[in-house]
Amino acid sequence: MDALTLLHERSSMGKLMGPPPSPDQLEAIYRAALRAPDHKELRPWRFIEFSGEGLSRLGELFAEAEFHEDPHASDTTLNAARKKLLRAPMIIAVIAKVTPNEPKVPKVEQVISAGCAAHGILLAAHALGLGAMWRSGKYAFDPVVRKGLGLEEEDEVVAFIYLGRLGGRHKPLPEHDIGAFVERWR
Numbered sequence: 791m792d793a794l795t796l797l798h799e800r801s802s803m804g805k806l807m808g809p810p811p812s813p814d815q816l817e818a819i820y821r822a823a824l825r826a827p828d829h830k831e832l833r834p835w836r837f838i839e840f841s842g843e844g845l846s847r848l849g850e851l852f853a854e855a856e857f858h859e860d861p862h863a864s865d866t867t868l869n870a871a872r873k874k875l876l877r878a879p880m881i882i883a884v885i886a887k888v889t890p891n892e893p894k895v896p897k898v899e900q901v902i903s904a905g906c907a908a909h910g911i912l913l914a915a916h917a918l919g920l921g922a923m924w925r926s927g928k929y930a931f932d933p934v935v936r937k938g939l940g941l942e943e944e945d946e947v948v949a950f951i952y953l954g955r956l957g958g959r960h961k962p963l964p965e966h967d968i969g970a971f972v973e974r975w976r
């Protein structure tokens with residue numbers, strides 16, 4: 791697949807199946823992520839890869855967050871929190887590891903850089919014929935989850951990227967009217 795076709799045709803896939811990406815595929819994926827634009831080479835990226843028992847551990851963390859928010863939460867609610875993660879054989883959490891008080895690179899730039907890294911993961915996964923879906927959801931912002939993942943105060947969870955083999959067909963690509971988004975000053 792040539793580069794422009796990849797950029798024009800990348801698409802998310804929510805239906806994912808095992809097995810998780812192979813070590814070679816993961817290396818290609820991380821190499822793409824690590825090519826994210828990076829002002830002052832701060833490397834504001836941290837990736838946590840969850841598979842197998844690791845997914846269950848993350849599920850427990852989500853259930854703990856739910857319980858912390860509402861100690862009367864039903865078993866159904868707690869189990870739903872655990873099950874969210876079983877939609878893929880692997881999840882990569884993309885974290886903006888923010889260097890605070892960096893005069894030339896404000897936090898927003900560092901978070902954007904981590905977002906670009908997440909996009910790199912999606913693009914590489916698509917190029918490899920894998921399925922991927924960027925999700926956030928309330929747990930990305932939850933203090934219990936942040937603590938459990940070892941985030942420091944200024945860090946942000948930018949994405950939980952669900953990865954696996956394609957479990958369905960890609961939806962049709964939307965048609966965009968470029969003129970509706972672009973202003974030209976000439």
Ligand SMILES: Cc1cc2nc3c(=O)[nH]c(=O)nc-3n(C[C@H](O)[C@H](O)[C@H](O)COP(=O)(O)O)c2cc1C
Nearest residue numbers: 800801802803923924925926927928948949961964
């Ligand atoms: C920061 C961010 C967070 C997102 N979080 C979710 C989410 O929690 N759940 C969801 O269904 N889609 C989420 N999406 C959107 C999907 O990843 C996807 O982009 C969307 O369904 C459109 O599909 P496409 O990527 O094939 O165009 C998120 C996207 C971004 C950029």
